[in-house]
Amino acid sequence: MSAQSEMSPEPLASKRPSAGRIAMVGAGVIFLAIGAYALLSQVALDTLPNMIVWLAGGLILHDVVIAAVVAAVGFVLGRWLPDGVRQIVAGGLIVAGIIALVALPVVIGGGRTPSNPTLLPLDYSRNLLIVVVIIGAITGCLVAIRLVRSRGVQQSGSPSTSGTD
Numbered sequence: 001m002s003a004q005s006e007m008s009p010e011p012l013a014s015k016r017p018s019a020g021r022i023a024m025v026g027a028g029v030i031f032l033a034i035g036a037y038a039l040l041s042q043v044a045l046d047t048l049p050n051m052i053v054w055l056a057g058g059l060i061l062h063d064v065v066i067a068a069v070v071a072a073v074g075f076v077l078g079r080w081l082p083d084g085v086r087q088i089v090a091g092g093l094i095v096a097g098i099i100a101l102v103a104l105p106v107v108i109g110g111g112r113t114p115s116n117p118t119l120l121p122l123d124y125s126r127n128l129l130i131v132v133v134i135i136g137a138i139t140g141c142l143v144a145i146r147l148v149r150s151r152g153v154q155q156s157g158s159p160s161t162s163g164t165d
Helices: 003-007 019-042 045-080 083-107 122-155
Strands: none
Touching: 045 083, 083 122
């Protein structure tokens, strides 16, 4: 290999995609086609405009709100937390966020009707708060364990200062 060929990388256009990537794209296209067929064959056409608005709203909510919040939290975590703790806190936030998103429909009372009070009988807001507090407590315990372990490693790895040579 010459020094010239090492310095100039191959253009990206000349690289062929791997077989795995081609298989994944093919599977994605097949599943997309199945979903489109199911959508068009099993959903009443008069509900499609509402469904498109709902899907676009979800896309906008994700890209404008959720992605911005995640980026801001990631930026703050990256600046203020040490490396070993950052991953634990991020994991706790991810778990709490996913649980909050899954619980959101029942927290806002989606599907609750006055004619059937047993449909959503619990205080889901309180229950979500309890679960998020438990996730926070577990995350805090894991952070404490990590900090104690890292301090133990730092102390045992430092040179002895007892004065005996």
